[in-house]
Structures are given as structure tokens and as C-alpha cells.
Amino acid sequence: MSKAYHVLVADDHAVVRSGIAYLVNQQPLFEVIAEAANGSDTYMRVEQGGIDILIMDLSMPPGESGLVTTQRIHEKFPDVKIIILSMHEEQEYINQALHNGATAYILKSSADGEIIQALKHVINGTEYLDSNIQLSKDDLKEINRDGVEVNGLTGYASLSKREKEVFPFVALGYSNKEIASKLFISTKTVEAHKASITRKLKLSSRAELVRYAVHHHLIDL
Structure with missing residues (x-):
């Protein structure tokens, strides 16, 4: 019997993809059914269908920026929940990722439990930020501005x-x-x-x- 939510893991490091897949597959409601190593392959796999949740790194060189991939997927496939798992702790990356359509943002430096929390939140239709991330009111205004294209x-x-x-x-x-x-x-x-x-x-x-x-x-x- 297939699990309820199909997950795509995208990261340019195979060992990271394997680690995330192992963690996700231990959770009763989730199953990793595909992996990708760059933004272009990630988009094309989502385009093929059958993906409910995408867990994606922002930096997968050489290739398209993960911020761009996030927006392209969100615009074309809004039902796919996007969880960003990144080493970037800078506020500008977090702000832009959320504005571009990410449902959750997790830091690679955090414990595995953060990914699990993100999965639980996104299937319930709520956003989730790593507990180590604090957003100011100005940050929230930046994220919620209307009419902003990719990087302006x-x-x-x-x-x-x-x-x-x-x-x-x-x-x-x-x-x-x-x-x-x-x-x-x-x-x-x-x-x-x-x-x-x-x-x-x-x-x-x-x-x-x-x-x-x-x-x-x-x-x-």
C-alpha cells in the first residue's frame, strides 16, 4: 500500500539526498519517490506529476538558482508544497524563498526534527520556519509585498x-x-x-x- 504523500528530494550531494530520504521514509505518512541534483531536473520531475512535497536545497551548482526554481514550480504547480533545506541563514534568502512560494524553510545546521516538523505543517496547510529563524516585522512586510518578480x-x-x-x-x-x-x-x-x-x-x-x-x-x- 502506497504512503499518502509522495516526496521529491533535490540536493546536489548524493549523500545528503540519501540521508533526507532515509529520514523521510521513516515517517509513516511520507515516501520519497524521486531525487534530483539540480534545479532544471527538479522542475522537470515535478512537471511529470505525482509529487506532493518537494524538499530542496537553494544552491545546486552548476545550474539555476533554487530561488528561481522555487518560483517557477510554485507558479506552475501551486499544490506542490516546497520545503527549502539550506545552509543559507541570511535573511534575504529566507525572505525571497518564502515570497517565491516556499511553504517551509529549514537550516541544514539544525536537527532532523525540524524537517519532520516542516512535513507535518505543510500537509496541514500551514507554513513552517526553522525554530532557529526569527523574522522581524520588516521581514514579514518584505515577504508579503505584492507584485515582486524574481529578484525584481x-x-x-x-x-x-x-x-x-x-x-x-x-x-x-x-x-x-x-x-x-x-x-x-x-x-x-x-x-x-x-x-x-x-x-x-x-x-x-x-x-x-x-x-x-x-x-x-x-x-x-
Whole structure:
């Protein structure tokens, strides 16, 4: 008999994924059914369906920033509960992750019990913050502001769903053929998306695109 809630674990370290999966599978209502090592693979696995809860690191280099992946998943699959498990304790990361759609934020430095508490909260429809995190009133205002795009980027926000999937691979130097293979599309389609991306972002070269991506924290190198 299948367990009630299907979990996807995303982290760039296999040993971390294994540890989280072991912990989650010990809980009676949860079962890890998939793993991913980067943001792009995480999004595509969620897109395949059958995922109720995503436990994800924010930094999974080289690839798309976890903050971007969080927002993309939340916008397209709002029913998937996102638990961020990160080493980043900085308030700006916590604020942005919650604003982008994360339901819970846990620190990697905390005890295992925090993940368990997060799981219990998200299935009950409530948010959960690691007990070691304290948010001020200003932080809460920042999180709850309306109309904020990813990192305040209107140009990036204008990209289509597929263009946002192609974007990190282009910035990381993947060839058209490699991108086509990863996203199951033709090289001609990749070329068209690349042209559209550079036009919308008003960039004239890959070097400019890389600088744009790094400067705005859209990828982790």
C-alpha cells in the first residue's frame, strides 16, 4: 500500500539526498519517490506529476538558482508544497524563498526534527520556519509585498516557461545539442529560444548573458 504523500528530494550531494530520504521514509505518512541534483531536473520531475512535497536545497551548482526554481514550480504547480533545506541563514534568502512560494524553510545546521516538523505543517496547510529563524516585522512586510518578480527582474519575468528552462543551460555554456537533449526539444527550437531570450533581455552576447545571470543570482556556478 502506497504512503499518502509522495516526496521529491533535490540536493546536489548524493549523500545528503540519501540521508533526507532515509529520514523521510521513516515517517509513516511520507515516501520519497524521486531525487534530483539540480534545479532544471527538479522542475522537470515535478512537471511529470505525482509529487506532493518537494524538499530542496537553494544552491545546486552548476545550474539555476533554487530561488528561481522555487518560483517557477510554485507558479506552475501551486499544490506542490516546497520545503527549502539550506545552509543559507541570511535573511534575504529566507525572505525571497518564502515570497517565491516556499511553504517551509529549514537550516541544514539544525536537527532532523525540524524537517519532520516542516512535513507535518505543510500537509496541514500551514507554513513552517526553522525554530532557529526569527523574522522581524520588516521581514514579514518584505515577504508579503505584492507584485515582486524574481529578484525584481521584469526582463526575466517576461521570458516564457520554456525560455526560463533554456536560460540556465545557455548561461552555463551548454551546446544547442546538449540543451535539446536535456529538454527533449529540437536544436532549431533551442536556437529560437536563445534568440528570444537575448532579445527580451537586451543582451548581445553569451558573455553578457552570463554576467546578467550571475549578477542577478539566477544561476549558481
